[in-house]
Amino acid sequence: MAVMNDLRTMKNAAWLGWQMEANWADPFLFATYSIVKPISATLILVFMYMVVTGGNTDNPYFSYMFVGNALYMYVAEVLFGVTWVIHDDREHYMTLKQVYIAPINFYAYILGRSAIKIAITTAGVIITLVFGVLVLGVDIFLDDVDWLLLLGSVVLGMGCICVLGLALGGITFLTARHSIGINEGVAGVFYVMSGIIFPITALPAWAQSISKVLPITYWMDSMRRAVMPDAMAELSTAAATDVTGLGGVSDLYIMVYLAISTAVFFALSLGVFRFADGVARRKGKIDWTTAY
Amino acid sequence: MEAAVETKSLSRVFEPKKKKEGKSVTALDSVDLRIEGGELFGLLGPNGAGKTTLLKILSTLLLPTSGKAYVAGLDVESQFSAIRQKINMVSGGEISGYGLLTVKENLWMFSQFYGIKSKVALQRIDEMLKDFGLSEKKDAKVRTLSTGERQKMNVIRGFITDPDIIFLDEPTLGLDVNASRVIRSYMIDWLKDHPTKTVVLTTHYMVEADELCDRIAIIDNGRILACDTPERLKKMVKMNTTLSMDVTRLKDAAVLGSFSGVENFTFTEDGDKGLTRLRFVMRDESGVSDIISAVLSQGSRIESLQKTEPTLEDVFIKMVGKGLE
Ligand SMILES: Nc1ncnc2c1ncn2[C@@H]1O[C@H](COP(=O)(O)OP(=O)(O)OP(=O)(O)O)[C@@H](O)[C@H]1O
Ligand SMILES: [Mg+2]
Numbered sequence: 001m002a003v004m005n006d007l008r009t010m011k012n013a014a015w016l017g018w019q020m021e022a023n024w025a026d027p028f029l030f031a032t033y034s035i036v037k038p039i040s041a042t043l044i045l046v047f048m049y050m051v052v053t054g055g056n057t058d059n060p061y062f063s064y065m066f067v068g069n070a071l072y073m074y075v076a077e078v079l080f081g082v083t084w085v086i087h088d089d090r091e092h093y094m095t096l097k098q099v100y101i102a103p104i105n106f107y108a109y110i111l112g113r114s115a116i117k118i119a120i121t122t123a124g125v126i127i128t129l130v131f132g133v134l135v136l137g138v139d140i141f142l143d144d145v146d147w148l149l150l151l152g153s154v155v156l157g158m159g160c161i162c163v164l165g166l167a168l169g170g171i172t173f174l175t176a177r178h179s180i181g182i183n184e185g186v187a188g189v190f191y192v193m194s195g196i197i198f199p200i201t202a203l204p205a206w207a208q209s210i211s212k213v214l215p216i217t218y219w220m221d222s223m224r225r226a227v228m229p230d231a232m233a234e235l236s237t238a239a240a241t242d243v244t245g246l247g248g249v250s251d252l253y254i255m256v257y258l259a260i261s262t263a264v265f266f267a268l269s270l271g272v273f274r275f276a277d278g279v280a281r282r283k284g285k286i287d288w289t290t291a292y
Numbered sequence: 293m294e295a296a297v298e299t300k301s302l303s304r305v306f307e308p309k310k311k312k313e314g315k316s317v318t319a320l321d322s323v324d325l326r327i328e329g330g331e332l333f334g335l336l337g338p339n340g341a342g343k344t345t346l347l348k349i350l351s352t353l354l355l356p357t358s359g360k361a362y363v364a365g366l367d368v369e370s371q372f373s374a375i376r377q378k379i380n381m382v383s384g385g386e387i388s389g390y391g392l393l394t395v396k397e398n399l400w401m402f403s404q405f406y407g408i409k410s411k412v413a414l415q416r417i418d419e420m421l422k423d424f425g426l427s428e429k430k431d432a433k434v435r436t437l438s439t440g441e442r443q444k445m446n447v448i449r450g451f452i453t454d455p456d457i458i459f460l461d462e463p464t465l466g467l468d469v470n471a472s473r474v475i476r477s478y479m480i481d482w483l484k485d486h487p488t489k490t491v492v493l494t495t496h497y498m499v500e501a502d503e504l505c506d507r508i509a510i511i512d513n514g515r516i517l518a519c520d521t522p523e524r525l526k527k528m529v530k531m532n533t534t535l536s537m538d539v540t541r542l543k544d545a546a547v548l549g550s551f552s553g554v555e556n557f558t559f560t561e562d563g564d565k566g567l568t569r570l571r572f573v574m575r576d577e578s579g580v581s582d583i584i585s586a587v588l589s590q591g592s593r594i595e596s597l598q599k600t601e602p603t604l605e606d607v608f609i610k611m612v613g614k615g616l617e
Contacts, residue, residue, distance in 0.1 A: 005407070012404045014400060020392050092390060093390050094388035094389075098402065098449070099386065100353065101379070102405040103376040103405070105409075135493075284306065284354045286354075
């Protein structure tokens with residue numbers, strides 16, 4: 001029963017999220033937001049890469065960077081997305097307390113609201129990748145894609161990032177403040193440490209040992225292995241040394257690692273929400289806005 | 293029968309954000325209150341009295357610092373999930389709502405959080421919009437509504453979920469006479485149709501409290517000063533009559549409070565007209581002529597004079613020591 005109720009809450013919240021994100025009254029704006037924005041953000045990086053390398057996009061490293069950057073959009077959007085949902089309800093619509101006192105699972109509500117943001121971001125990532133393949137010759141060939149690994153990576157990786165975003169969102173709930181600082185910090189660590197646009201082997205040894213704990217590092221690698229296996233093989237084995245830093249790690253290990261991380265972050269996010277809920281009620285912060 | 297709301301030595305203290313800055317505020321101080329099912333119960337008190345704090349605790353937004361509060365027999369601290377099934381809360385003067393949704397969508401969405409069948413909800417929305425004179429705005433985006441229209445929508449949001457107990461924090465705040473009347477008569481009709489349901493409201497408007505409420509609690513500084521029916525509250529000050537005078541060219545109003553028989557004395561100056569409004573709550577009428585001659589002896593002119601039987605406002609002034617202006 002409780003599960004059914006939570007699913008219904010998620011469905012309703014997703015409906016609400018959809019009404020907000022996909023503003024069909026202005027399809028042009030919506031298209032700009034979901035297509036042009038991610039592509040143009042990527043193009044800036046591509047342009048910088050071209051300047052530095054003298055226009056050499058033939059290198060497997062170009063594909064490495066392009067895919068990493070596209071997937072990172074996903075990481076960043078989701079990490080900030082949940083926080084924004086809570087922030088919006090609190091400050092913009094001022095509906096947080098109305099939703100809060102409704103007989104629903106607040107966690108399910110937030111998940112539903114965020115789902116649409118996540119879906120739109122996913123579309124943006126796919127569009128960016130297609131653009132990369134068609135226009136810039138990124139090394140993704142449908143015949144070579146390891147679909148099983150891709151499916152596993154997508155499910156586990158996205159799950160992991162979502163629950164991480166929820167855990168961060170719980171902190172917003174707690175502080176009644178922009179926790180954007182925290183989110184930026186976390187996103188920044190992932191950007192530098194998780195092999196997004198440069199491999200972790202470019203980092204000093206101590207930083208690499210941190211990288212090898214972060215689940216995003218593994219997600220990036222398994223996603224690349226799935227969509228661009230040849231380029232990854234070239235990067236991790238053909239060279240004298242393993243550029244990716246994860247050449248010796250098996251696909252299965254990554255999947256298990258992501259599964260465990262997801263479970264841990266899921267438990268953590270539930271814990272954060274429960275704790276934040278108690279503190280917010282004790283301190284009377286639920287209907288606060290930062291204007292106070 | 294189980295009370296709709298019951299509090300036992302309920303207290304709420306707000307600690308300052310930083311220990312050094314300011315003192316802690318006692319918003320509620322050992323409040324004992326019992327509200328029966330079927331009542332239209334009013335909380336009347338000046339700004340900062342603790343009305344909103346009490347409603348927040350009862351609607352599970354805020355925890356007590358000490359003491360107990362029960363809603364429908366359920367503990368607000370531990371049984372909040374069960375309470376949320378049975379209640380709803382609306383605050384006046386707030387402009388909340390999902391601006392991108394239409395009025396209908398906004399109301400429908402909240403009804404869904406309470407598990408109301410979509411068809412039933414849509415029908416109820418139509419009826420209530422009609423009752424509130426808001427039918428034309430059904431498909432208007434919430435962000436295009438005026439403040440009063442939004443507030444009406446939020447009151448509808450409160451009732452649409454069919455709560456057993458509804459908490460209304462100044463539901464008519466800032467609304468025009470017409471809109472206020474609509475909301476008041478809706479509450480009365482609602483209770484008539486559902487005799488076991490309960491409305492708990494806070495208000496600044498004496499008339500609203502007097503005409504609307506079955507019982508009223510007068511609250512100040514976090515304490516309940518009196519709690520009874522409006523009639524009996526007025527009987528408590530039965531001995532008192534009120535003498536109201538509008539005078540001009542008065543030199544010193546403050547000295548007028550010291551005559552015999554004066555229980556309480558307030559005055560307001562209307563600077564534009566040079567008018568002073570005097571208001572005496574009299575234990576007996578022995579001092580009336582003294583007061584009048586004292587006013588005249590200051591070279592003042594009496595523009596109007598009125599003697600009235602006690603109203604709820606007088607009760608309030610007597611209890612709280614000041615008016616609700
Ligand atoms: N979150 C808070 N933190 C600190 N103090 C608070 C908080 N909320 C309320 N207070 C204080 O508690 C007291 C009671 O406030 P409350 O909002 O309950 O009054 P009220 O009776 O609703 O007043 P009003 O008629 O102005 O709405 C006030 O002194 C207020 O400053
Ligand atoms: Mg208040």
